[in-house]
Amino acid sequence: RMQHKIGLMSHRGYKPESPNQDDFFVLARPESLLLGVLDGHGPLGHEIAHFAQERLPTLLAGKLRQDPEAWEASVKASMAELVAAAKADLDGKAEDSGCTVTVSMLDQAPFSSHPSTSSTSSVPRLRLRSGFLGDSIAVHAYRPSKTSPWEVKQLVDCHRPDRPDELERIKSM
Numbered sequence: 001r002m003q004h005k006i007g008l009m010s011h012r013g014y015k016p017e018s019p020n021q022d023d024f025f026v027l028a029r030p031e032s033l034l035l036g037v038l039d040g041h042g043p044l045g046h047e048i049a050h051f052a053q054e055r056l057p058t059l060l061a062g063k064l065r066q067d068p069e070a071w072e073a074s075v076k077a078s079m080a081e082l083v084a085a086a087k088a089d090l091d092g093k094a095e096d097s098g099c100t101v102t103v104s105m106l107d108q109a110p111f112s113s114h115p116s117t118s119s120t121s122s123v124p125r126l127r128l129r130s131g132f133l134g135d136s137i138a139v140h141a142y143r144p145s146k147t148s149p150w151e152v153k154q155l156v157d158c159h160r161p162d163r164p165d166e167l168e169r170i171k172s173m
Contacts, residue, residue: 021041022040022049032105037103040099055085071105101133102138106128135158137156
């Protein structure tokens with residue numbers, strides 16, 4: 001069984017009349033941990049984030065069951081299906097609202113994906129894969145021992161308009 005600890009933080013926006021538009025999911029299995037963070041935007045962002053929270057784990061897990069190594073393709077296809085379902089099922093609510101998504105999966109990498117590891121080694125190696133759409137941040141924090149300092153790595157490069165490349169992409173649309 002995989003041992004893990006997770007932490008989540010939600011900070012409500014600065015609009016007192018709006019509900020908290022954050023949502024998340026955790027799908028824990030003995031062999032893996034699938035996490036998602038969703039941040040609603042717009043007047044109905046909380047509904048879009050909740051819609052995604054209810055559907056994305058099932059879509060992504062189903063694709064990964066077919067091919068556990070196809071992470072990037074599974075995330076892209078799951079997001080495309082989610083967007084299509086939102087357009088079809090939410091009666092136009094997704095026209096002026098939406099949500100950002102960050103997903104991460106912690107699982108055991110197959111031995112063949114680690115060239116430095118002998119194929120006869122019995123020590124499984126953990127891997128952490130992430131995908132994102134928007135500006136929800138995911139970080140990995142690691143501490144070799146209780147007396148060691150934390151090592152923190154940001155897993156995604158957020159799509160924010162204050163980044164020159166993202167501003168250019170937005171302007172080109």
